Amino acid sequence: MTVTPGWYMALAALLFVIGMSGILLRRNALVMFMSVELMLNAVNLSFVAAGRELNVIDGQVSVFFVMVVAAAEVVVGLAIIVAVFRTRRTASVDELSEMRG
Amino acid sequence: MVELVLFVIFGLAAVFGGVTMVWARNPVYGAMGLMLTMFSIAVFYVSNSAHFVAAVQVIIYAGAVMTLFLFVIMLVGVDKAEDRTENLPVQRELALGLLVLFGAGVLLAGRAAWTTGVGIAGNPVNGTVEAIGDELFHKWLLPFEVTALLLIVAAAGAIALAFFGSGEDPEEVEA
Numbered sequence: 001m002t003v004t005p006g007w008y009m010a011l012a013a014l015l016f017v018i019g020m021s022g023i024l025l026r027r028n029a030l031v032m033f034m035s036v037e038l039m040l041n042a043v044n045l046s047f048v049a050a051g052r053e054l055n056v057i058d059g060q061v062s063v064f065f066v067m068v069v070a071a072a073e074v075v076v077g078l079a080i081i082v083a084v085f086r087t088r089r090t091a092s093v094d095e096l097s098e099m100r101g
Numbered sequence: 102m103v104e105l106v107l108f109v110i111f112g113l114a115a116v117f118g119g120v121t122m123v124w125a126r127n128p129v130y131g132a133m134g135l136m137l138t139m140f141s142i143a144v145f146y147v148s149n150s151a152h153f154v155a156a157v158q159v160i161i162y163a164g165a166v167m168t169l170f171l172f173v174i175m176l177v178g179v180d181k182a183e184d185r186t187e188n189l190p191v192q193r194e195l196a197l198g199l200l201v202l203f204g205a206g207v208l209l210a211g212r213a214a215w216t217t218g219v220g221i222a223g224n225p226v227n228g229t230v231e232a233i234g235d236e237l238f239h240k241w242l243l244p245f246e247v248t249a250l251l252l253i254v255a256a257a258g259a260i261a262l263a264f265f266g267s268g269e270d271p272e273e274v275e276a
Binding site: 001002003005007008010011013014015017018019020021022024025026028030031033034035037038041044045048049051052055056057058059060061063064065067068069070071072073074075076078079080081082083085091 | 104105108112115116119120122123128131132135138139142145146148149150151153154157158161162165166169170173174176177192193196197199200203204207208224225226228232233236237240241244248251252254255256258259262263
């Protein structure tokens with residue numbers, strides 16, 4: 001029984017769903033952020049698997065660009081979380097409701 | 102055969118890490134679970150002969166990003182227990198239903214046709230530094246430079262947020 005790239009894609013879909021459940025079910029901004037990272041990693045895995053199936057290296061190059069964007073996103077997002085925590089003393093997204101209409 | 106064993110072991114580890122991240126009450130345990138998932142994904146990269154990407158995965162994600170996360174978790178404080186009451190009316194039920202629908206859709210799409218395009222008859226890819234660098238600096242040179250700009254903007258933005266983030270009480274900033 002050989003492991004085809006489809007198996008990796010199925011696993012990537014499962015990890016993506018787990019990350020999405022983290023976004024939808026948790027209220028801690030840090031955990032939601034880690035869930036975003038998990039979703040990005042799942043997409044990276046499917047990129048690499050698809051690149052292997054199609055015999056092109058562009059999948060691996062795409063992973064690099066996703067990683068760069070994810071790194072930039074983590075830097076800015078964590079800075080925002082820390083800035084919010086400084087003024088509001090909370091990391092829960094439910095308590096940030098000033099803009100409620 | 103080796104790949105199958107690796108897939109089963111590290112697939113279970115990756116799923117376990119992801120579920121731990123979502124489930125754990127303490128964000129530090131969540132960060133550890135995510136780290137386990139990232140190492141497992143690095144193993145999958147090696148199985149898919151993406152060796153350089155695997156090294157970058159360990160260095161960037163498991164090293165830099167998760168360290169940054171742990172720093173911020175320590176800074177924000179782990180002892181503030183998050184209450185699990187849901188304020189939105191049917192958020193939990195809707196979320197679980199949506200997840201089931203999404204998983205079913207992925208499975209259906211996967212059974213129908215899980216890859217797009219035709220298989221290109223070429224040599225199997227080997228993700229060495231040379232191969233990736235060749236591609237990156239010939240075909241993708243402009244996007245590469247643009248990502249450099251993006252990183253500089255992100256770093257400058259983070260520094261600006263750190264310095265001018267709390268406008269109300271500037272005396273707190275110097276800490």
